[in-house]
Amino acid sequence: MTSPLEQVNAESIPLAGLLIGEEERTAIGRVLASGMLAQGPEVAAFEAEFSRHVWGRPCVAVNSGTSGLLLGLLAIGIRPGDEVIVPSFSFAATANAVALSGARPVFVDIEPTHFCIDPAAVLAAIGEHTAAIMPVHLYGHPAAMDRLTEIARTHGLDLVEDATQAHLASLDNQPVGTFGSVAAFSFYATKNMTTGGEGGLVVCADELIARRVRLLRNQGMDRRNTNEIVGYNARMTDLQAAIGRVQLRRLPEWTAARRRNAKFLTAGLQQLVHQDRLLVPQAAPSAQPVWHQYTVRAQQRHQLAATLAGLGVQTRIYYPTPIHRLPAFDLHLDLPQTAAAAREVLSLPVHPALSIANRERIVSAVAQALTE
Numbered sequence: 001m002t003s004p005l006e007q008v009n010a011e012s013i014p015l016a017g018l019l020i021g022e023e024e025r026t027a028i029g030r031v032l033a034s035g036m037l038a039q040g041p042e043v044a045a046f047e048a049e050f051s052r053h054v055w056g057r058p059c060v061a062v063n064s065g066t067s068g069l070l071l072g073l074l075a076i077g078i079r080p081g082d083e084v085i086v087p088s089f090s091f092a093a094t095a096n097a098v099a100l101s102g103a104r105p106v107f108v109d110i111e112p113t114h115f116c117i118d119p120a121a122v123l124a125a126i127g128e129h130t131a132a133i134m135p136v137h138l139y140g141h142p143a144a145m146d147r148l149t150e151i152a153r154t155h156g157l158d159l160v161e162d163a164t165q166a167h168l169a170s171l172d173n174q175p176v177g178t179f180g181s182v183a184a185f186s187f188y189a190t191k192n193m194t195t196g197g198e199g200g201l202v203v204c205a206d207e208l209i210a211r212r213v214r215l216l217r218n219q220g221m222d223r224r225n226t227n228e229i230v231g232y233n234a235r236m237t238d239l240q241a242a243i244g245r246v247q248l249r250r251l252p253e254w255t256a257a258r259r260r261n262a263k264f265l266t267a268g269l270q271q272l273v274h275q276d277r278l279l280v281p282q283a284a285p286s287a288q289p290v291w292h293q294y295t296v297r298a299q300q301r302h303q304l305a306a307t308l309a310g311l312g313v314q315t316r317i318y319y320p321t322p323i324h325r326l327p328a329f330d331l332h333l334d335l336p337q338t339a340a341a342a343r344e345v346l347s348l349p350v351h352p353a354l355s356i357a358n359r360e361r362i363v364s365a366v367a368q369a370l371t372e
């Protein structure tokens with residue numbers, strides 16, 4: 001391990017690490033040279049290649065994860081008057097997509113161990129207007145899809161997966177994206193893979209839903225001048241898809257690196273878990289998370305974050321305000337686990353660009369912060 005002095009002088013370890021290389025540049029060059037930049041053969045190839053990771057389900061690439069969620073909801077028939085049950089401990093986009101579909105997001109609590117939607121809370125929130133349940137595989141950890149699938153089936157509800165943080169995560173070796181009627185992935189710059197800054201993709205349970213998502217993506221038209229429904233422009237470009245195809249090929253290797261990094265952090269941090277000052281994240285026994293974020297709980301997280309910043313380790317709070325408390329929704333609800341998580345969480349760097357020295361520095365910096 002490095003000495004404290006070296007730590008102070010060293011360059012800061014960023015919370016997210018972008019891995020864009022020569023292959024991506026070559027791919028962009030190929031598309032630019034073709035002169036065809038908009039949605040075309042690269043998008044089709046990207047969809048087919050992504051589909052292999054989700055048991056061959058039909059995939060429709062779009063311009064963002066939020067568009068993916070919205071188009072997915074609309075494609076399965078969610079409409080005004082419907083209610084969709086969502087966790088309040090997530091990024092606002094989860095609830096925004098529901099609200100933009102015209103339905104009402106019904107916010108429920110999370111499980112304290114994995115930060116994902118609590119199936120018991122879902123069950124308690126089901127009413128006559130409930131149309132769907134939208135779990136979020138938060139931080140790359142799969143939600144309890146086994147129990148949620150059972151609940152959805154019993155009550156005749158759709159499952160919509162917010163898989164925007166969970167590319168290649170699985171539960172009992174079933175990949176996320178294959179549980180719901182639809183699932184949305186995001187390729188925003190800081191997600192586990194990117195299509196060059198923005199991008200998304202909808203995984204569909206069947207070809208009928210996929211066709212509706214394709215229509216909604218492109219002004220409601222399948223063939224020119226025959227617009228069947230009212231739709232959006234939510235298309236991905238071939239430039240984006242070309243980057244995505246390279247990134248997707250490298251994703252398994254990056255996912256393995258995230259898992260190694262998480263394992264290293266947990267091994268090092270577990271020894272510091274005393275007096276409840278720090279709790280390390282734990283995966284459910286049947287879960288294979290992909291560590292989009294490595295998120296600890298700390299009673300004094302602002303002090304911890306400040307010390308880590310001084311030692312050159314960037315951290316961030318995902319998310320300090322539960323969605324239902326944001327001005328956009330402004331609801332008063334009793335969601336104790338959500339409130340506690342919002343008060344205590346702090347994410348440490350876990351991305352695949354971390355070096356072995358980086359990992360060691362993160363652990364020693366946390367150790368130093370906790371002894372202060």
Ligand SMILES: *Cc1c(COP(=O)(O)O)cnc(C)c1O
Pocket residue numbers: 064065066067090091093094136162164165185186187188198199200
């Ligand atoms: C990133 C994210 C989204 C939205 O994805 P975009 O591609 O940014 O639109 C939705 N839900 C969650 C939980 C996210 O983290």
